Amino acid sequence: MTHVPMVKGSGNVFRDLGFGDKKSVELVLKSGLLQSVQETIRERRLKQTEAAELLGIDQAKVSKLMAGQMAGFSLERLVCFVSRLGHDVELKVRTRPRPRRRAGRVSAKLAKAS
Numbered sequence: 001m002t003h004v005p006m007v008k009g010s011g012n013v014f015r016d017l018g019f020g021d022k023k024s025v026e027l028v029l030k031s032g033l034l035q036s037v038q039e040t041i042r043e044r045r046l047k048q049t050e051a052a053e054l055l056g057i058d059q060a061k062v063s064k065l066m067a068g069q070m071a072g073f074s075l076e077r078l079v080c081f082v083s084r085l086g087h088d089v090e091l092k093v094r095t096r097p098r099p100r101r102r103a104g105r106v107s108a109k110l111a112k113a114s
Helices: 021-043 048-055 059-066 075-084
Strands: none
Touching: 021 059, 021 075, 048 059, 048 075
């Protein structure tokens, strides 16, 4: 049996995969928004044509979204999709308790309706 050493991740899977800081931040945010779109469409049991009408896009683009394809969808457009599905989108900037020289952390958190 081959033993593979474990390496602790940075907390940003895209950075760990070799993307630069700017691109990895974008991908973290886009993936969080995409996940929200996918979950909402599934939870509401929307057909792709119904989702397309709500989002203002064609069914083929909904198919790409549901397959996890983020290429071709800007952050702004994904935020718009989440909003059109009835969710509020909040961007929060806060001061770090102990500022460091390196860049701050970027995360996307999805809130479940109560």
